[in-house]
Amino acid sequence: MSTHPAVIESNAASWTLPSRGKVGMVSLIIAESAIFTIFIAAYIFYIGKSISGPSPHEILRIPIMTTICLLSSSLTMHWAVTALEKGQTSVFISFWLLTFALGAIFIGGTAREWHHLIVDQGFTIQTNLFGTTYYSLVGLHASHVTAGLIALFIVGAFGLAGKLKREHSERCEVIAMYWHFVDAVWVVVFTVVYIIGR
């Protein structure tokens, strides 16, 4: 004679699962981290192995200002999303646009740095091994920042048109995750290229 209950207590009401946007973005971040890891491994392995041409010490200037801009853009991004979660749309849009501006300054600064290296000093991706690895790694990162800026621009356009409300905060949070990832990668790239490699 069974003493088990006829029906197991239903879990349906309390069944919560992670958000698919966040899981998808985490997956993308893992994959991109693997790509960056390979480029960073190549960069580190090739430090000091150029046969000719300028070395990092001779030619690189530490991009302090652009780094500060990019890293603080993570902070402004965080404030933007937190504001939207509370429904403060005007605070959100201000910080969101500030994030975009700081990211754009980073890209602009990188462009200026590269213009100086390529046009003024003739240092290109073909020059030597250091040139190849430097432009590839920093360029890969810059392309990811650019992709992020495009996403920020689109969301910013929606925000300026007044379309974004509290219920959209989770999607903005997914974009924020990507932006924080791009920042974290810059911390690693900066350390490897401008500190260790020099």
Added chain:
Amino acid sequence: MATHALPLSAEKTALGTIYEWIGTADHKKIGLMYIVYSLLFLVIMGIEAILMRIQLAHANSTFLSPQVFNRLFTMHGTTGVFFVAMPILFGFGNYLVPLMIGARDMAFPRLNAFSFWMTAFGGFLLYASFFAGVGLSQAGIAPDVGWFAYAPLTSPVFSPGHNTDYWTLSLLLAGVGSIAGAANMIATVLCLRCPGMTLSRMPLLAWMNLVMGGLILVTISPLTAAQLMLMVDRYIGGHFFDVAAGGSVVMWIHFFWIFGHPEVYVLIIPCFGFVSEIVPVFSRKAMFGYPAMVAASVGIGFVSLGVWAHHMFTVGMPSYGNAFFVLTTMVVAVPTGIKIFNWLATMWGGKIRFATPMMFCIGFLFQFLIAGLSGIMLATAPFDWQLANSYFVVAHFHYVIVGGILFSIFAAFYYWFPKMAGRTLDETLGQWHFWMFLIGFHLTFDFMHIPGVLGMPRRIYTYEAGRGWETWNLISSIGVVFQVAGILIFVFNMIRSYAKGVPAGNDPWDAWTLEWATTSPPPDYNLARIPEVLSRRPLWDIKHPEDPDWRYE
């Protein structure tokens, strides 16, 4: 009464049907497209293999030129990994996982369509290389650099045409599709399970797809990175793999195998899932040791990331480097062995029904084991120094891929075709397929180990007489005839059964997972009501309310 224009995809015209399939984001249609796509490329890949085996059947053969032979083995390998195995596993995963977890579709349906079309276009781009040479000095410039495209053979100096670029670009496309597909699968499994289906109640096929997805994220990306580096070298004068500028070709080899080894685990892990679904149903016993199966698979996934240089024992790494990879490669055999024992334990004491899906699974068990043993032999570095780049290696990996992966895929076809097409495959033809293919497989690949041990290198377009290799090569080539016969029977079976087969009903095998709870084929919405699941065999619980599994789990 007002008449409304139907959307083009809903019209039953030819154009409407085409539009419906091209524009679909439904996981079942996308899954079927992946599977059909893979079968087409399987045939093409088989033709490439047939040509090579004709060439190798006799010594000093002039059937094919060395240049053509090089293109054939490159295309055969590249097609097989990226445009047959990956798509067919994605196809089954896409079709089955949402059904099994009680969801209505994948987490990102449009991304799913994107993944399929990226993969499809990658394959078309690769094969465009055969035709793109017309009009230039060389007619037909398919890649001929081997499926692993070692530097410096791929440098602009040594591969001046565009064949390497077709290889690089088509795989970049396919790789993006795969990474997106993996993210999609992970999000689906983690976020869309029906109420009550905790991860420990999920079907093993869903678990395997989750592990496969995670592995793809960290496996395909290194290949993408290496290919970007190769493009920098080839197009804009970079020096990543340029020895004259201080670059290293060994770096390409490392990066490629950091991708290449986990990739083969990406291919086998879903096959473990097929076997884990089919063997219990045809043994009439629940899977033995479910937690150990999950833990072993996750363990295999992790360990497989640390074994890559067993492909590089002859490259010249220092002895401690070689030793490390010898040990990790042997370690990965332990969780794999656990799984094999669990499948055997599932069968032990069960009431085994030797239908075609089960026959292919039993073939898998034997052959995957033997393939693993030859793998362990190759894992011992000094032995590998004799056998690297010989036909022993070719025999080993075809044993895994054909004897393991393909056999389990055939099992999956016979098991799930009734669900997808609504009609069962003919059992007599299935048995003929099995036995013909089994004989052909063993003729070709058992005896292929011997010329390897006798010193026959791989990727040679012919060989001289008197080395003792001729008889074995001839036997290998004869085996192809039986394999072709098996495949032809299989294709005929599918076409005939699709048209005139016995209607399958919801649950022709008396199985226990949720895909069998709906019609064959399932409606667009999968299940009428999302169920609440209380055990690992929800359909058993529904069919046997007096003896449900949740009392025992």
